[in-house]
Amino acid sequence: MDTNLPASANPRVVIIGCGFGGLRLAKALRHAPVQVVVVDRNNYHNFQPLLYQVATGALEADSIAYPIRKIFAGQKNFFYRMADVHRVEPSTNTVVTSVGDIRYNYLVLATGSLTNFFGLESIERNAMQIKSIPNALNLRSFIFQNFEKALLTENPEERQALLNIVVVGGGPTGVEISGSLAEMRKHVLPKDYPELDLRTMQIFLVEAAPVLLGPMSPASQADAKRYLDELGVKVLLNTSIKKFENCRAYFSDTEFIPTENLVWAAGVNGAEVPGLPAEAITRNKRVTVNRWNQVVGLSNVFAIGDVANMVTEDMPRGMPMLAPVAQQQADQLAKNIERLLRGEAPKDFVYTNKGSMAIVSRNKAVVDLPKNVHFNGFFGWLTWLFVHLMTLVGFRNRVVALVDWAFSYFNSDQALRLIIRPFSRRDVKDDKGKKSAEHRTATPEYNPTPPAIQTPV
Template sequence: MDTNLPFSDKPRVVIVGCGFGGLQLAKDLANAPVQVVVVDRNNYHNFQPLLYQVATGALEADSIAYPVRKIFSGQRNFFFRLADVTGVESTTNTLHTSVGEIRYDYLVLATGSLTNFFGIESIERNAMQIKSIPNALNLRSFIFQNFEKALLTADPVERQALMNIVVVGGGPTGVEISGSLAEMRKHVLPKDYPELDLGQMQIFLVEAGPALLGPMSPASQADASRYLDELGVQVRLGTSVKRFEDSKAYYSDTEFIPTENLIWAAGVNGAALPGLPDAVVTRNKRVTVNPWNQVEGLANVFAIGDVANLVTADMPKGLPMLAPVAQQQASLLAKNLVRLTKGEAPQPFEYTNKGVMAIVSRNKAVVDLPKGVHFNGIFGWATWLFVHLMTLVGFRNKVVAFVDWAFSYFSSDQALRLIIRPFKRRDMRDDQGKRTAEHLTATADYNPGPPAIQEA
């Protein structure tokens, strides 16, 4: 038991997941009188907001990832175990993993989220997603493989399907990857594929709701729509993709968009662990917590970040799944854990909104700050670049990302057009190498809306 972790007379805090929340919590506990154990299926921290740039060849995969052990080298109370977590047994304070059982005094779930396919099996089976570095590399390979196939086919219908790209979901991820693909169509693909008529390539952004960037201001929504229209992205609002099969993305029983490339960015579920009481797991697999991020009914189990469902008067459906939320929860939880070890009462969490932003393309971004402050264009673009550059983990990653961005900006090119691991749909798996359909069920809040695309 305990996977060869050293004995300590100090309380053991086990953190499941080293995303934004888990990373921040482990750092903030560096000088606390506890033993910190982080368990993750990957040995690196993944900067998810830039995954779409890996998928479109703008950044190297290793420029948005950083080894966990290197981040915490020198932190004497830190220990790491590479493992899949298979469940929790709260009655015995035991975490079950693929490498053995780990005892805990305090358990923190920072497991993040998983793609929500809303129970649509054909989309889960055939669509691409962008939740991990393997996902991003698969998507990049798949797109370029299909363009290679388009060169070889004499069938115009098949060629059109190989070149068309449909992005489902009008949130920041969907908007950003649509803009990046449009720039790639304009600046990159004509150089690599002069034999193809790139004017026939169509990029669709399909959103079930009435507007793009739903949580952002109307000004940002309008700016993003205008930028995408300028880039030639066909935005379809109030539209849902009902199934995806036989190179067709159906938005009604008979109407479809011909495509081999469907990118699903329409929703996420929390990654709740097996073994938690059913009463605390919501329909979208988030875990209900109280104001100090304690899982309801479990005195020594906590949840932060995307997996935590903290309901407030202002946020009746729970706090948003954003990195700043996870980081702020982690910082307060670190202080509260120290208070608990001293027998003191924890303090409640209060979220400070520092703003949201989304980039569409070069010199085009939207930024919403508190108190109704909004700006866009090149100033918003520069703000987005600066914030993301400073948030990357590791000096090397900051330098590499800056150099790659500068090269792309001044050359209108992206050098990372590599098919380094050819991808086939039958290879599609999650990070654990298997399907996790139990985490991908539909939510009651999903409203697909009426179809809006005319027959393709």
């Protein structure tokens, strides 16, 4: 059963995932003599770099998502099936999905990445993550629900835990959400919760490495740290959260930060698909590919983006898990597929680094460009806004995002503080859509000793 896909004389290219890589590849094949089939569990493309703004109420969820079918309206060789992928069967050139089996001539894995909890079970059970739109909406609801609870409790330690927010991971996501939360604490929350003493609310950014924004330049690392310090974020470097339970984030066996809100942004794994040869799966569950993104040991299966582990002399640990890498690999793979159809040899992928950037707060961002070009502050902030605005899919999304940003900038406010669907940990699901176990009781017990807040010296 091919899920009612029409018969075609052209080879079928099945793409699993419609993130940056899958979307770009399907578009690049629009004029190729192939049938393009995209399989994704969501019927929309999600702009992940702005998820943190959904989580903090700066943007609507539908501002960073766009319907897949609308994106490809008019592309005659394109077909979409909404489904979960269970496994691939390379021996029969088949993808087994929740809606039936799909045969392929060429298969492309563009499944992206999942949160890596590094085997820390208590954190996986209890922490919030921010890898999808449901994650972001849940985080937003959870934070505001806890502020409502803080108004009602008479226990000062419980109130402190409800107000404290711990962000783990000093990469772009961790830095950006910490800065956004700090701005919300300053400009937004005092208007909504005048009864709370928000001076007691603490935002912690915890990073195991000695610096923030590890892949970026030392200048950007220092600027980001300085900006966060100015915002009142407590940055803890060379520190790891080892356990999170009973509303305590432990960084040693006895030292902890009391919090009900722990956001895990510390690492990712490749979103591998069952059925691939064991020798193709490498560190962080990424799939080993050669220089034209062909999966090791398989002639007609390819991987691009975060899930692909392409090792080169310049990058012995593999290509960085960034959107530009996925997009450039998609462009090259589209050309290589057409070469293969013509009986020509594929060409190697060469990554062009166009730079990296991270925003910390309003008027504060850091930007690194090739040839050691670095700038920050207001100009960096404008650059970040422009690049992300232009990268959003759909004219409507760009207009809505621009209007929301302008409103927040001139009004120092974020209007999307709605608890539309109250979040319960009993209902939480993991990245794969499977229901997780109940995380912890709604009213945890608090021990008056040791001290309420213990941070590293």
